[in-house]
Amino acid sequence: MGIITRTVIWTILAVIICFILVWGINRHRMQSLRTPDEITQPGPAIPANPEGNWPQFHGNQSQTGYVNGELPDSLKPVWKFKTGGGVKSSPAIVNNIVYIGSSDKHIHAIDVQTGKPLWSRLLDDEVETSPTVIDKVVYIGTLAGTLYALDSGTGAELWKFSTEDKLTGGVNWFRNAENNLYILAGSYDSILYCVDARAGKAVWQYETGNYINGSPAVDDKYCVFGGCDAIIHIINLTDGKKAGEIDTGAYIAASAAIRGGFVFIGNYEGELLKASLATHEIAWRYKINKSPFISSPAVTDSTVVIGGGDMNIHCIDILTGMARWTYKTLDAVNSSPVIVGTRVIAGSDDGRLYMLKLTDGKMIWSYETGRSITSSPAVANGMVVTGCDDGMVYCFK
Incomplete structure (x- = not known):
């Protein structure tokens, strides 16, 4: 060499x-x-869950109801699971287990592949809330106002926390700088509670002027929710103090979604609003008739999709607030749509589950149950699961 x-x-x-x-x-x-806050505080919504789970209402803490991936043009029923009452609760799916409440006063755990029951737990009243599953614990509320923490594998009760009125919205969560987990739940007693997930004790509470019906949304700083006092409340996660509020002019029964520093939420006067969490200014209002928005929006980087009391599914440009398309069903759409890649999935009070093209709103598939669908779909690993007022839980693939 x-x-x-x-x-x-x-x-x-x-x-x-x-x-x-x-x-x-x-x-x-x-x-x-990297600071401890960056590691342990909840971040903004991510479009896809890498584990293929749907652990809470609308899929993530920011409640955007959006996941990457694609669905086939035609879904096929895989199984039906019968509960003892109507199912308004929206499912969570974690580690191939479906968790869902029913007006039969039970929460049910179901194998997502087979539809076979794994366990069920009798609670103190009917369940309309959506379960939240984190760290192998299921958190769910009842119409008696009780928040339960249950072992996700067995349904065994870990603790319960009592509010003064019914719980109808799903709970959310966040971690502090020490990585401690806290649960957020809004009640018809007009109070948002922050509960220590280990002890089941309230660490702070925030009082509003009327019922809290929907689920709070969470980003890296704030808890955001609407109330029947017509206000969008923006609360600091660390201490439960008010960071801001936005008057929408009509009471709010729906849940909020957060994306890109903005909150998206509908009210009872048929207005969908986009508002800044930083300035508290309303960026735009999308108005239909006086029919209420009970549905909560699904949000991507460019698009907002929501169901209306006017029987339409609405697709709105996220920047301009202008309609891109509407699709008319045969009854009110109080189910909250989800977006899966280029597909929109939503239930209607007409008893049908619809799949539409996100690009133009054309219907490509529907399935008729015969009873209202107010439960909102959950999507994980190509499976679509929803409840129905006929007492069934349906799974499609």
Whole structure:
């Protein structure tokens, strides 16, 4: 081997060693710059759950109701599970288990592949709330105003927390800088509660002027929810203090969604609003007739989709607030749509589950149950699950 050849080889090796050293130093610096808050606080909504789970109402803490992926043009029924009462609760799906409440006063755990029951737990009243599943615990509320924490594997009660009136919206959650988990629940007693997930005790509460019907949305700083006092409430997660409020002019029964620093929510006067969490200014109002928005919006980077009391599913441009399309069903759409890639899935009080094209609103599939669908769909690993007022839980693929 000549001198020139050896020199070239040693030069190349030196460059490689330098590159590895620099990369390692920079990687260490990037990791050391992460604060505890960045590691432990809830972040903004992500479009897809890498584990293929749907752990709470509308899929994530920000309640955007959007997941990547695609569905076939025609879904096929996989199974039906019969409960003892109507199912207004929206399902959660975690580790191939469906969790859903019923007016039969039970929460049911069902194998998502087979539809076979795994366990059920009798609670103190009917269940309309959507379960939230995190850290192997199921959190769910009842019309008696009780928030339960149950073991996700067995249904065993870990603790329960009592409010002064019924719980109808799903609960949400966040972690503090010490990685402690806290549960957020709004009640018809007009109070939003923050409950320690370990002890089942309230650590703070925020009082509003009227019922809280929907589920609170969470980003990295705030808990955001609407109330029957017509106000969008923006609350600091750390101490439960008011960060801001936005008067919508009509009471709010729906749940909020957060995306890109904005909140999206509908009210009872047929207005869907987009408002800034930073300035508390309303960016736009999308108005239909006086029919209420009970449905909660699904939100992507460019599009908002929501069901209306006017029997339509509405698709709105996220920047302009202008309609892109509407699709008319045969009754009110109080179920909250979900967006799966280029598909929209939504139930209607006409008893049908619809799948539409996100691009133009054309219907490509529907399934008739015969009874109202006010439950909102959950989507995980290509499975679509929803409840129905006929007492059934339906799974499609």
